[in-house]
Amino acid sequence: xxTQKNIVDVLLYFVPALLVLGAMFLLIKNxxxxxxxxxxxxxxxxLQKDMLPLRxxxxxxxxxxxxxxxxxxxxxxxxxxxxxxxxxxxELLSDIRTEFEHNLSQxxxxxxxxxxxVKIAKEEIVxxxxxxxxxxxxxxxxxxLSAEIFETMLRNDxxxxxxxxxxxxxxxxxxxxxx
Numbered sequence: 001x002x003t004q005k006n007i008v009d010v011l012l013y014f015v016p017a018l019l020v021l022g023a024m025f026l027l028i029k030n031x032x033x034x035x036x037x038x039x040x041x042x043x044x045x046x047l048q049k050d051m052l053p054l055r056x057x058x059x060x061x062x063x064x065x066x067x068x069x070x071x072x073x074x075x076x077x078x079x080x081x082x083x084x085x086x087x088x089x090x091e092l093l094s095d096i097r098t099e100f101e102h103n104l105s106q107x108x109x110x111x112x113x114x115x116x117x118v119k120i121a122k123e124e125i126v127x128x129x130x131x132x133x134x135x136x137x138x139x140x141x142x143x144x145l146s147a148e149i150f151e152t153m154l155r156n157d158x159x160x161x162x163x164x165x166x167x168x169x170x171x172x173x174x175x176x177x178x179x
Contacts, residue, residue, distance in 0.1 A: 051109070052175065058109035059172050062118050063165050065103045069096050069125055070161040071153055075146050085145035086138040092129050096122060114171050117164040124160035128152050 067073060071092075078091045100122055107115040132148035153159060 055109045055175060056172065058106040059114075059168050059175075061103055061106050062110070062114075063168055065099055066118065066121055066161040066165050066168075069099055069122060070159065071125060071128060071149050074125075075149065079142050079146055083142035084138065085133060085136045085140040085142055088142035088145050089129060089133040093126060096126055096129075111171060114168055117167040121160040121164035128156075128160075 068077075074092055074095060078095055079088060083091075107118075128149060132145060132152045136145050136148050
């Protein structure tokens with residue numbers, strides 16, 4: 001009988017203590033979880049605040065890239081006197097490739113659809129140059145290739161670089177409105 005009374009006495013002391021300990025554990029855990037979540041939200045906000053200038057700079061660089069590879073800009077920079085159409089085509093494609101490779105890292109800061117628009121525009125411009133080159137002989141003058149490129153562009157309803165620039169501008173507007 002004494003052992004049963006001793007067990008009951010021990011339980012009467014330890015059960016309330018365990019309940020208080022469990023309640024304290026849950027309170028502290030909830031407090032720490034809430035504090036952790038608040039710090040995590042703060043960190044995310046800081047990261048977004050710091051990332052916005054980088055993202056905007058990336059969009060700026062890609063708009064500049066698209067302007068630089070637009071055929072009118074490209075032809076003005078690349079075309080030299082006494083060039084053949086084959087030489088001009090080679091220079092144009094090389095410039096496009098170089099400009100693109102120079103800006104490859106910018107894709108980190110943009111959405112996948114925006115990057116896809118940039119790649120599509122680049123490929124469309126390469127296609128315009130190659131299509132125009134196929135219509136002109138390789139030993140023809142660079143002036144004739146330039147004229148054919150402009151005519152090919154005029155036949156298209158939308159200019160690839162401008163379409164991509166408009167897409168990027170729209171995305172930048174959305175980015176800045178979210179902030």
